[in-house]
Amino acid sequence: MVLEGIVSIIAAALAFLWPAITVVSFVFLVGTWAIVSGGLMLGAAMRLAAITAVGGLCSVVLHQ
Numbered sequence: 001m002v003l004e005g006i007v008s009i010i011a012a013a014l015a016f017l018w019p020a021i022t023v024v025s026f027v028f029l030v031g032t033w034a035i036v037s038g039g040l041m042l043g044a045a046m047r048l049a050a051i052t053a054v055g056g057l058c059s060v061v062l063h064q
Contacts, residue, residue: 004037034063 011029015022041056
């Protein structure tokens with residue numbers, strides 16, 4: 001979750017610093033964020049519950 005927060009802060013900083021390409025960068029950053037967070041959910045699911053694995057898998061699949 002910390003890595004997800006760091007990635008979100010970096011995405012916000014990039015969008016603020018380069019407003020001319022905010023839309024394009026936002027699309028790519030949100031896609032990357034969705035894949036990373038889905039992967040992190042899948043990793044956590046190996047230690048937690050199977051329902052988290054389903055949520056992580058759906059996040060990765062639906063955001064591609």
